[in-house]
Amino acid sequence: MAKAKNLLLCILAAILSVGCAESEQYVNLETTGVNSTGTEEDITIPQTTVEGGPQSESSAYEPEAISGYDDSKNNGSKQLTQNSRYIYTYLQRVDIINHSYSTFCSIVGCDHMNGGCEVKLRRSGLRCYENGVYYLHDDQICYRDYMGNISVIYTNTYSNEYTEKNDPETDNPDSGISPTSIYGMIFADEHTLLVNGRNFFFLYDLNTGEATAPIEVYQSGISSYCLLDGKVYSSNDNAEVYSTDLAGTESVRVLEQGRNIQAYDGRLWYSKWTEGICSLYSNNTDFTDETEELYDIWPSFEVCDAGLLYLTPDYEQIKLYTWDGEDKTLVNLQEVEYQGGKEGYEYSKLGFVEYTLIDDTLYFNVLYNGVGYSSYDYENPYVWYSVRDGVMTEFTEE
Ligand SMILES: [Zn+2]
Numbered sequence: 001m002a003k004a005k006n007l008l009l010c011i012l013a014a015i016l017s018v019g020c021a022e023s024e025q026y027v028n029l030e031t032t033g034v035n036s037t038g039t040e041e042d043i044t045i046p047q048t049t050v051e052g053g054p055q056s057e058s059s060a061y062e063p064e065a066i067s068g069y070d071d072s073k074n075n076g077s078k079q080l081t082q083n084s085r086y087i088y089t090y091l092q093r094v095d096i097i098n099h100s101y102s103t104f105c106s107i108v109g110c111d112h113m114n115g116g117c118e119v120k121l122r123r124s125g126l127r128c129y130e131n132g133v134y135y136l137h138d139d140q141i142c143y144r145d146y147m148g149n150i151s152v153i154y155t156n157t158y159s160n161e162y163t164e165k166n167d168p169e170t171d172n173p174d175s176g177i178s179p180t181s182i183y184g185m186i187f188a189d190e191h192t193l194l195v196n197g198r199n200f201f202f203l204y205d206l207n208t209g210e211a212t213a214p215i216e217v218y219q220s221g222i223s224s225y226c227l228l229d230g231k232v233y234s235s236n237d238n239a240e241v242y243s244t245d246l247a248g249t250e251s252v253r254v255l256e257q258g259r260n261i262q263a264y265d266g267r268l269w270y271s272k273w274t275e276g277i278c279s280l281y282s283n284n285t286d287f288t289d290e291t292e293e294l295y296d297i298w299p300s301f302e303v304c305d306a307g308l309l310y311l312t313p314d315y316e317q318i319k320l321y322t323w324d325g326e327d328k329t330l331v332n333l334q335e336v337e338y339q340g341g342k343e344g345y346e347y348s349k350l351g352f353v354e355y356t357l358i359d360d361t362l363y364f365n366v367l368y369n370g371v372g373y374s375s376y377d378y379e380n381p382y383v384w385y386s387v388r389d390g391v392m393t394e395f396t397e398e
Contacts, residue, residue, distance in 0.1 A: 065146050070128040071187045074227040075262040075303055076196060076234075078186075080356050083128040087363060089354055090126060091119045094384050094395065096363065101384045102398035106148030118148075125185040127193070129206075134193065139181050141193070141204060154204055156182045158197070158214050180214075188227060194246075196222055201232055203246060217244050217251040228263040229285060235261045235270065243285075254287045264303045271299050280310065304357035354382070361388040 066085045072078040080087055087094040094101045105118035112119060123135040123142075132145035141154040158180045179198045188194040193204040198221045200214040218236055225234035232244040233254070241255035258270035258281070267282045280294040280301060294310065301310040355364035365382035384395040 065131040066128075067130055068128070069130065069187055069190050071190075072127065074186055074188075076184055076186050076194075076222075076225040076227075077260060077262065078302070079354055081126045081128045081133065082356065082358060086128075087356065087358075088126050088128065088133055089365075089382075090123055092365075092382060092384075094363065095398070096358065096361075096386070099386065099393055099395045100398045101365075101382075101395050103381065124183045125195075127185060127187060129187075134185070136182055136185060136195075141182075141185070141195070153206075153209070154211065156180070156195075156197075158182075158200070158202075160216070184222075186227065188246075194227060194232065196225065198222065199236075201225075201244065201246065212246070215244060215246065215249065215251075217242055224260045224262070226261055226263040226268070228266070228268065231285070233261050233263070233268055233285075235259055241268075241270065255283075259299060260301065262301075262303045264308065269293075269301070269303065269308070271297070271301065273299075280308075302355065309355060309357060309362075361386050 066083045068083050070081045070083060072081065080089055082088065082096075085095065085097055087096060088104060091104055092101050093104045103112045103117075103119055105112055107116065107118060110117050114120075121137050123137050125134070125136040127134045129143075132143055134141060134143050136142070139156045140152045141156075143151045143153055145151075160180055180200075182195050182197045184197075185193045185195040185204075188203060191206045193206065195202055195204055195211075197214070199218055200216045202214040203212045205211075217232075217234060218240075220237040223235045223237055223239070225232055227233075230246070232246060233241060234244065235241050235258050239257050239259050240253055241258040241261055242251040243254045244251040255270075257272050258268075259272065261268060261270040263269070264282075267284060269280065269282050271278050271280055277296050278299045279292055280297055281290055282293050283290045297310045301308055355362065357363075363384065363386050365384045381397070383397075386393050386395070
């Protein structure tokens with residue numbers, strides 16, 4: 001059981017980009033969570049990201065323009081992106097109005113099994129904006145509108161001393177990316193993207209199309225980061241926290257230990273390990289008010305619109321709590337009224353693959369067959385549910 005628990009912990013941590021991995025010379029997509037649900041198979045990347053070129057003329061689902069952008073509460077570790085209608089993951093689009101989900105691919109006739117499928121592009125850093133979604137792919141910032149038309153808006157040309165001397169393809173053919181590749185981003189404001197690579201950040205202005213010079217924050221890799229009051233706070237592979245002023249050039253170490261750093265309610269939130277127990281802490285931006293907020297939680301927690309989501313480390317019954325800073329609420333999935341679908345499904349033993357809270361409604365997915373966590377089964381995709389006021393609803397596949 002301990003082994004199973006550790007495995008689950010590791011998988012959850014990997015999925016939620018907390019990172020079980022030790023410091024690595026190269027970015028490992030599987031452990032940074034950038035493409036944590038991708039498959040292991042070789043993927044032929046099609047040349048579909050042609051500038052301005054249409055991906056398809058129509059869509060497998062009803063396209064609909066939605067305006068607004070997802071600031072993801074300025075937390076770089078957030079895997080989901082959402083607007084008022086949809087939640088997007090790297091693989092799926094979830095319609096929170098119609099309670100349905102589909103594979104996030106609009107290629108007509110695609111069975112989502114072949115190399116040309118959109119979900120096999122290994123998109124990362126998805127962020128909703130206006131009528132579509134920004135994402136990173138093949139060292140480029142791309143924009144996909146709601147009709148499925150894809151444009152390349154920026155190509156990363158950053159290189160440093162290391163990449164000039166080494167060939168990443170040869171050194172690490174499995175990853176296919178170099179230490180100067182970009183693979184994550186959030187919105188710094190509604191027209192500026194904060195883009196990150198292994199150990200650097202830069203800003204990209206959507207209005208002018210200009211990028212700032214990359215700022216390398218430290219030698220080791222970025223594990224998590226957030227933006228608060230104009231500064232980037234990041235936790236590295238050694239769990240040290242640094243503060244970086246994007247207008248300046250230097251990074252300052254502000255904490256010896258802090259993992260999965262996120263901004264919420266004007267404070268910084270992070271987890272720390274003490275004698276094998278992981279607890280959640282908050283602090284001010286002067287780092288003079290460290291407060292233990294929650295004791296003994298899973299190392300992953302998530303800041304969402306409606307508060308914090310966290311799990312307790314009980315493999316037999318994984319509990320999900322929401323917390324608004326004062327009151328914590330247990331979302332006990334064994335006690336909610338279940339509306340339709342597969343009877344007897346043991347949610348509490350499965351954990352969640354991806355989850356978020358929007359307007360007091362919890363949305364989460366689990367694998368259909370409940371077997372395995374790390375790979376996406378195209379025949380049995382993640383099934384989505386919502387829980388609101390003690391009622392669970394299973395979404396239908398479009
Ligand atoms: Zn497809």
